[in-house]
Amino acid sequence: MTPRTTTSVRLTGISKSFLGVPVLRGVDLELRGGEVHAVMGENGAGKSTLLKVLAGVHRPDGGTIEVDGAEMSFASPTDAQRAGIAIIHQEFTLLPHRTVAENVYLGREPVRRMQVDRRRMVADTRELLDWLGEDGIDPTDTVSSLSVAQRQVVEIVKALSTDARVLGMDEPTAALADHEVELLYDLVRRLRERGIAILYVSHRMREVFDLSDRITVLKDGQFVTCAPTGELTSEDLVRHMVGRDLGEYYPDRAAPDDLGPVRLSLRGAGNQRLRELNLEVRAGEIVGLAGLQGSGRSAVARAVFGVEPFTRGVLEVDGVARRVTRPRTAVRLGIALVTEDRKGDGLALRQSVRDNTLLVRRAALRGGRSRARSDVPALLDLVTVVARGEHQEVRFLSGGNQQKVVLAKWLAVEPRVLVVDEPTRxxxxxxxxxxxxLLRDLARRGVAVLMISSELPELIGMSDRILVMHDGALAGELPASASEGAVMALATGHGIGEAA
Amino acid sequence: MTWRPRLAEGTAPVLVVLLLLLIGLAVAGPAYDEPSGYLALLKRAAPLMILAIGQYFVIVSGGFDLSVGALVTAGVVIAARLINGSESATARVILLVLAFGLLVGLVNGLITTKLLVPSFIVTLGMLLVLDGAIFLWTGGAPRGALSAGFRTFGRGAVDVPALGEVPWSVLILLGILLAAALFMRGGTGRALVAVGDNEAAVRLSGGQVDRLRLLAFVLSGLLAAVAAILLGGFAGVSAQVGDGLEFRAITAVVLGGVLLGGGRGSVVAAAAGALSLEALFTLLNLLGVSGALESAVQGVIIIAAVAYASLGNGVRQRLRWWPQQRDSARPAQPAAS
Incomplete structure (x- = not known):
């Protein structure tokens, strides 16, 4: 096993362009055995490209890759694998109906007397699982019977079975439920103890601070800084990533006289997932809706929007009771929903920025109003979309710009109630x-905003009031700038019935 | 803002193919030295182009319509039987044929959207039902005859000032193509493409996904009926007149760069695909290639077009013939491994 301080991999001056657009410009990175090295940066900063260069997926245009002091050139992922470098991709590559051992040795099964040596395959897989300290998985389990977190373990075992000493992980928690993230942390720490070098690419600040030993920050394809995690604060990190001081994080809250009449009100509303909801959102205010996953936060959004409508109680828009049983009705009443799955049900990805911006107007409105399209540039300007033009397909935009297009498509119909589910995920x-x-600006113009977010700092920073959900019902209401602890107490059900 | 002509993604290749084929025709056939040759080609291609326009609506919204070939046959056979040579019945029967196409499209669309049966299966079933019904009704040999008035649309021409004699079918085609192109530029047309791309997004934007889908099938059925009227006039009455046209129309649409599964492609390109297909068969004929090879050629085209569409952007970049910017720095040679 390599001693812990040996440099495993050193990248120097790596640059890479796609079709003449530079994505990496002279990036340096040093990765030691037994460390978790986080790479952070905004979308488009070049994190994923760097990972792919290391994995041999992309050939760098310039710069050198050294492994244990020897200069290397990877023509393919196989070359990188041979040098001991493996990547765990965001999408899993396992075959669900085969066993763990079969997946680990897929395509390079050990052979004995012209036949696949199953016994050895299972034994070797078990040895690796034991080495990792994973006893919950048996090599003969079928992958489809495993949880997402366990599948990730299998992916890692698969990488280790090729004698990988360097593991690249691209947003490894993206597919995990909250409680599975802890398991992953534990696994990463065990890998580190066993001398594996880990390159950890993630968006989530908390993870990076919890796990990493060192952090390298990229911005616009350039190396910004590399420092031990203990020497950085989250403010430092944000400043390095954005390249400027963000100062005040959140826009000013609404003053009492900014509030207008009640736009959306629920009285005793419920369905299969939700019980007896009573809430009001006024024009000009942003109401935060907090809760754990599965608490019914998103179910409220879907019910208000008529996707899974309320079956009991009263829903009022501008003081008039309405039956909203499908999205079309909701849209025509002036309700808008920004869903949490932008790519899945927010955008038509192969259509242009313009067509997506006009999607609601064309799909839901009738007559002259559906034909107006002269204000598209103004709308895109308002939400500050950066695209090559109105006719660029939205799938080529970054996540942030895609989300701005989603907002633009709703602004195009001037909603009175805006429900946003994880607007900055x-x-x-x-x-x-x-x-x-933008959300605060809309509120100032008289829109009632109901905001769902699992990022508590964001929710607390943005909201004028916070409603907390627990188990399909409202557990309580908290004023602006409540503490994270108070929100969590209600969300986990501890605060109910007591003074929170 | 200045208006610049813009090609929808995937449209350019078919225009190149069409241009090459037209040049090929000009070189190979003396008939293509003057405009009348091309006008005759357009006249022959009109029914297929109209079918391709109808098929485009269905494909771009995420479905298939396999019933159009059988529908063409049914339209011709029904028209012949009901007109039976009588000039006075012509107008009434034309309306009836159009209504029949509309009805078949409506049934296809309703079963697809309300019973959630995949359109591939629904329209395959419709193909078999129509085929069987025609066979039962005609006993294999269609009876009756089309009136001269009915056949005018497929065969006749009209004097247009400044252009001379222009076949009716070409005028009808151009009218439909213009209407289709305008429709696809409008809100409903764009929403139809969006349905093929992401149905959930359209539904959550307040769109009526089922109605849009239904509209596509109805338009396809209606245009198949129009194609039947033109083909009946052009080729006469036969129980085989529509055989294989559904696959030819799908080939044309795919050749036009429209994505199978929906969400991308232009209707003009689909029509250009149909014209290319017809031009290709004409060229092969001129070059003395056996007509028996037509379906083999069609098979190769459909596979090649879909394969080209599914190639990654990277591969397509490399397939281009003009040189790309070369990587300036060569990666280091392995010093050891």
């Missing part, structure tokens, strides 16, 4: 700030 710091400002 997976977008970079700069875009996050723009979305926050």
């Amino acid at each position: 997976g977008i970079d710091v700069g875009a996050k700030r723009a979305v926050h400002e």
Whole structure:
């Protein structure tokens, strides 16, 4: 086993362009055995490209890759694998109906007397699982019977079975439920103890601070800094990533006289997932809706929007009771929903920026109003979309710009009630700030905003009031700038019935 | 803002192919030295182009319509039987044929959207039902005859000032193509493409996904009926007149760069695909290639077009013939491994 301080991999001056657009410009990175090295940066900073250069997927245009002091050139991922470098990709590559051992040795099964040597395959897999200290997985389990977190373990075992000494992990928690993240932390720490070098690419600041030993920050394809994690604060990190001081994180809250009449009100509303909801959102205010995953936060959004409608109680828009049983009705009443899955159900990815911006107007409105399209540039300007033009397909935009297009498509119909579910998930710091400002700006213009977010700092920073959900019902209401602890107490059900 | 002509993604290749084929025709056939040759080609291609326009609506919204070939046959056979040579019945029967196409499209669309049966299966079933019904009704040999008035649309021409004699079918085609192109530029057309791309996004934007889908099938059925009227006039009455046209129309649409599964492609390119297909068959004929090879050629085209569409952007970049910017720095040679 390599001693812990040996440099495993050193990248020097790596540059890479795609079709003449530079993505990496002279990036340096040093990765030692037994460390977790986080790479951070906004979307488009070049993190994933760097990882792919290391994995042999992309050939760098310039710069050198050294492994244990020897200069290397990887023509393919196989070359990188031979040098002991493996990548765990965001999408899993396992075959669900085969066993763990079969997946680990897929395509390079050990052979004995012209036949696959199953016994050895299972034994070797078990040895690796034991070495990692994973006893919950048996090599003969079928992958489809495993949880997402366990599948990730299998991916890692698969990488280790090729004698990988360097593991690259691209957003490894993206597919995990909250409680599985802890398991991953534990696994990463065990890998580190066993001398594996880990390159950890993630958006989530908390993870990076919890796990990493050192952090390298990239911005616009350039190396910004590399420092031990203990020497950085999250403010430092944000400043390095954005390249400027963000100062005040969130826009000013609404003053009492900014509040207008009640736009959306629920009285005793419920369905299969939700019980007896009573809430009001006024024109001009942003109401935060907090809760753990599965608490019914998103179910409220879907019910208000008519996707899974309320079956009991009253929903009022501008003081008039309405039955909203499908999205079309909701849209025509002036309700808008920014869903949490931007790519899945927010955008038509192969259509242009313009067509997506006009999607709601064309799909839901009738007559002359659906034909107006002269204000598209103004709308895109308002949400500060950066695209090559109105006719660029939205799939080529960054996550932040895609989210801005989603907002633009709703602004095009001037909603009175805006429900946003995880509005800043997976977008970079700069875009996050723009979305926050836009939401506050809309509130100032008289829109009632109901905001769902699992990022508590964001929820607390943005909201004028916070409603907390627990188990399909409202557990309580907290004023602006409540503490994270108070929110969590209600969300986990501890605060109910007591003074929170 | 200045208006610049813009090609929808995937449209350029078919225009190149079409241009090459037209040049090929000019070189190979003396008939293509003057405009009348091309006008005759357009006249022959009109029914297929109209079918391709109808098929485009269905494909771009994420479905297939396999019933159009059988629908063409049904339209011709029904028209012949009901007109039976009588000039006075012509107008009434034309309306009836159009209504029949509309009805078949409506049934296809309703079963697809309300019963959630995949359109591939629904329209395959419709193909078999129509085929069987025609066979039962005609006993294999269609009876009756089309009136001269009916056949005018497929065969006749009209004097257009400044252009001379222009076949009716070409005028009808151009009218439909213009209407289709305008429709696809409008809100409903764009929403139709968006349905093929991401149905959930359209539904959550307040769109009526089922109605849009239904509209695509109805338009396809209606245009198949129009194609039947032109083909009946052009080729006469036969129980085989529409055989294989559904696959030819799908080939044309795919050749036009429209993505199978929906979400991308232009209707003009789909029509250009149909014209290319017709031009290719004409060229092969001129070059003395056996007509028996037509379906083999069609098979190669459909596979090649879909394969080209599914190649990654990277591969397509490399396939281009003009040189790309070369990587300036060569990666280091392995010093040891």
